[in-house]
Amino acid sequence: MTNNWKYIVLMGIAMPTTAALAQSSDAGRRAVDLERYQQAKSIYKSQLNDKDAADNAYFALGDIYLRTEKPDSAAYYFNQGISKNSKSYINHVGLGKIELEKGNQAAAEQHFEEALKGRGKKDPYVLAMIGEAYVEAPNATDAQITKGIDYLKQSLERESKNPVANVILGDAYLKLKKGGEAMSAYDKAIQLDDKYAKAYLRRGQLYTSSRNFPEAEKAFQQAIEIDPSFAPVYRDLGELYYFAGQYDKALSTFKKYVDMAEKTPETQAKYASFLFLTKNYDQALQVAEQVLQQEPDNTVMNRLRAYSYLELGQPDKALQAMEQYLQKVDPNKLIAQDYEYYGRILAKNSQPEKAVENLQKALEMDPTKVELYQELANAYASTGKYDQAITVLNKKRETIKPSNADFYYMGNIYMMAGEDMVKANNPQKAAEYFKLADETYANVTKDNPTYPYAYLWRARANASQDPETEQGLAKPYYEEFIKLTANEKDKFKQDLIEANSYLGYYYYLKGDRANATKYWTEVKTLDPGNEQAATALAEINKSKKP
DSSP: OOOTTTTOOOOOOOOOTTTTEEEEEOOOOHHHHTTTTHHHHHHTTTTTTTTTTTHHHHHHHHHHHTTTHHHHHHHHHHHHHHOOOOHHHHHHHHHHHHHHTTHHHHHHHHHHHHTTTTTGGGOHHHHOOOHHHHHHTTTTOOHHHHHHHHHHHHHHHHOOOHHHHHHHHHHHHHHOOOOOHHHHHHHHHHOOTTOHHHHHHHHHHHHHHOOOOHHHHHHHHHHHOOOOTHHHHHHHHHHHHHTTTOHHHHHHHHHHHHHSOOSHHHHHHHHHHHHHHHEEEEEEEEHHHHHHOOOTHHHHHHHHHHHHHHHTTOOOOOOHHHHHHHHHHGGGGGGGGHHHHHHHHHHTTTTTHHHHHHHHHHHHHHHTTTHHHHHHHHHHHHTTTTHHHHHHHHHHHHHSSOOOHHHHHHHHHHHHHHHHHHTEEEEHHHHHHHHHHHHHHHHHHHHHHTHHHHHHHHHHHHHHHHHHHHHHHHHHHHHHHHHTTTTTTTTHHHHHHHHHHOOOOOHHHHHHHHHHHHHHHHHHOTTTOOOHHHHHHHHHTTTSOO
């Protein structure tokens, strides 16, 4: 379930009370499960005057604010809960979660120690929420996750029939890449409550991550059968269809999520991201613009706006949008794709040197993006730095087995270098580059001996080594190209005109009027209005001896 636009799934949602952990009828909890956070806030705010509000409503509100990235509001409600009841151990857990969000584990542990004083150390809910805090800590280490698992196990020892704690335990094992243990925990949650839709959602997510798409779809559909209004499952089912290449189905399913989910800029931002993933760039741009009207500094939407303009073939607007985005975003939050797209945008705006700089950064951050090697090589080539371009392509060849396209692009760069040497009046160096081009294209004819274009490429490389056509170096390759395309003349018409013109000229120079006439006549057949063929045939006829 990972890709460049994967949305952050809010995992292991906190529940309002220990008893409520097993009560699917709790309205606030259900709203949170459905990711209807505004609705959940309204429900819990209406409970702030209840007798047990300190442990219930205040903690639930704080946790919702924390999960929606509003830590100051979260701290307010956690502290209010403690002020209402000094023995509200669960709110100390909330304050500890905030410290973990900040990366301050020592301060977090102090709050957890407060939470475990008195009856807190025996409260399964307190123990479960401490466990969840460690599991969900940003960039949680294996040690933190393991500590979280220990607390979750303590919670389950005191309240074994707790499906929610089992789901959080499964999430912890999943983060440790222990898929078997994760699935066991999710299965246990379902055994305890076979109507717990979130447990099926998690099973589907796990199956998706292991690319078992049929079982993933089955789990998601089970969640929908239990609760057709469970919006998050439509999001993940839509992603599943996307990974399976069923883009239309993916988009229609994800649209159900958007229609059911809370109408917030965040939901619209997720939709815009998914539209981009499914290559609906114009719609993605429209939705992104709508989000930016409400949240002008939204990082993902500013990023998406620039990306979409490039994909829509508007590089000037893409450059403007990207530079606006770079002014707004924290440099530490830039991702490899930002440098990738900025490099591509710069290349389209005729700024190859800056394009090289950014494409290099993208590859440094994510060396697996092998497709960028070609773009980086093109950027080098456009500045005349052919040797660097070839070095980049050779590095790609070290990473993955080269394809026909790789040999084609590398050969083209050698051809470009040779043409520059011709212009620089350095025929010896030009010939060296053209020879390297031919040797590169030869890799294709070796592996794919019936691929016509490879012979055409070799013909051009050899023709460039023999500009006066004295040696006929291109002759065998043009002949093979004509042979391989004999039954598809319409498809290869322009290239056949080139091949026959070369051979007609070659034979004319050799004084072989019969073959010269043959090939120039074929040019006329392919292109009746071809002036070069008409002139050549007239010259041949004029030079015939009486």
